[in-house]
Amino acid sequence: MKREDDRPGGATVSFLDVIACAFGAIVLLVLILPIGELGVLADSDPLNIDYGRLVLQRQTLDSEIDALTREIEENRTLLQQFSERSNDQDARSTKVRNTIASTSAEIDRLQNRTTATEAAIQQLRTKADQAIRTTPSEYAGIPVDSEYVVFVIDTSSSMRSIWYQVTEEVEGVLSLYPEMKGFQILSDEGGYLYRSFRKRWLDDSPQLRQRALSRLKTWRAFSTSSPAKGIKVALRDLYDPEKKMALFIFGDDFSGSEDLDEYIQSIDQSIASANVTEGTMRIHAFGFENEPHSTYSPLRFAVLMRELTQRHGGAFLALPLAERRLQRPTN
Numbered sequence: 001m002k003r004e005d006d007r008p009g010g011a012t013v014s015f016l017d018v019i020a021c022a023f024g025a026i027v028l029l030v031l032i033l034p035i036g037e038l039g040v041l042a043d044s045d046p047l048n049i050d051y052g053r054l055v056l057q058r059q060t061l062d063s064e065i066d067a068l069t070r071e072i073e074e075n076r077t078l079l080q081q082f083s084e085r086s087n088d089q090d091a092r093s094t095k096v097r098n099t100i101a102s103t104s105a106e107i108d109r110l111q112n113r114t115t116a117t118e119a120a121i122q123q124l125r126t127k128a129d130q131a132i133r134t135t136p137s138e139y140a141g142i143p144v145d146s147e148y149v150v151f152v153i154d155t156s157s158s159m160r161s162i163w164y165q166v167t168e169e170v171e172g173v174l175s176l177y178p179e180m181k182g183f184q185i186l187s188d189e190g191g192y193l194y195r196s197f198r199k200r201w202l203d204d205s206p207q208l209r210q211r212a213l214s215r216l217k218t219w220r221a222f223s224t225s226s227p228a229k230g231i232k233v234a235l236r237d238l239y240d241p242e243k244k245m246a247l248f249i250f251g252d253d254f255s256g257s258e259d260l261d262e263y264i265q266s267i268d269q270s271i272a273s274a275n276v277t278e279g280t281m282r283i284h285a286f287g288f289e290n291e292p293h294s295t296y297s298p299l300r301f302a303v304l305m306r307e308l309t310q311r312h313g314g315a316f317l318a319l320p321l322a323e324r325r326l327q328r329p330t331n
Contacts, residue, residue: 142284142315144176146246148201149183150238152230154251156188156223158294162321166250167217169286169319171209173248180204181243185212187221188251190233199237225255225296228267231283235274245281246314252288254301264307271312284314289321 151170153159159166174183182201185193192198193215202208227249234247256263271281285305290298302318309316 142176142317143282143313144246146177146244146282147181148238148243148245149173149177149180150234150245150247151183151185152188152227152234152247152249153185154188154223154225154227154253155219155221156225156253158225158290159223159250159252159288161294162252162288162290163217165288165319167213169250169288170216171213174209174213177204183209183212184234184238185216186230186234188223188225188227188230188249189221190230191221193219201238225251225253225301227251228256228263228270231267232270235270235276239274239276239281241275241277241280243280247281247283249283249285249305249308250288251285251301251305252290253295253298254304255296260300260304260307263304264311267308268311279313281312282314283309283312285309285316287316287318289319291321 151173153166153170170185177183182204184197184201193212194202202212231247231249239245285308287298287302287305302316306316308314
């Protein structure tokens with residue numbers, strides 16, 4: 001056997017191996033060199049550089065276009081929302097305008113109805129006033145078409161025993177004339193409740209009515225239970241053909257001894273002397289029932305008053321004796 005060489009670096013390369021490697025290197029250089037130059041030329045071409053820039057600009061523009069497109073879509077969405085809201089507001093405004101117009105029309109209709117109703121109420125009031133003045137009242141058919149009222153009241157002691165009832169009836173008669181212009185109160189002897197108002201009417205008012213009634217409750221006046229003189233004084237002092245007057249005679253007795261026909265004729269003569277025209281004066285009478293022992297001739301009073309009121313367009317009302325609980329003592 002051949003002994004191996006044990007010197008370091010002892011590796012050997014054949015000549016053919018060297019030649020092959022060198023040839024391969026040359027071939028490699030030949031193949032690589034032109035490609036490297038063409039690559040350098042391609043990178044240095046101005047057209048290719050501008051194209052790259054354009055590509056970058058195009059990408060930037062595409063990004064901006066996408067952003068603008070999204071913004072446009074957002075704006076379109078907002079515009080659509082605003083448009084819908086505007087349409088909704090327009091619809092609401094139209095509805096409100098229609099409601100206002102409808103309400104205005106309803107108000108006009110109600111105003112017209114109110115005007116018509118007020119006119120109808122006024123007509124009813126007028127008819128009611130006419131009916132009150134021409135139809136029987138709560139006081140047994142006493143017409144209340146006069147503007148002025150005068151009372152001629154028996155103030156005798158027998159009447160004083162039922163004076164509370166007398167004053168109540170005076171107040172009741174006054175209530176029948178809510179729109180009268182004046183009133184006056186006399187005794188059967190012609191004495192005035194208010195002496196300072198002789199020959200004058202008391203102007204009607206709620207306050208004066210109350211004062212007169214209060215004064216009447218404590219009134220004291222001489223009486224002969226004969227109303228002729230009081231009637232004559234009322235005609236002489238207060239009658240006016242331009243004024244419609246109602247005369248109310250209050251009494252419970254007639255103490256005169258004269259013939260009733262002659263007595264009535266004397267009153268008729270006084271009425272004729274006062275030039276009383278037809279339709280300007282009525283005579284009404286209230287006959288008060290009283291205790292038999294306290295009156296002289298209540299029947300004669302009733303006959304006298306019935307005849308007198310029939311002659312002069314009035315009514316006679318006979319009143320029953322008041323209940324004891326109403327008979328309050330007066331001072």
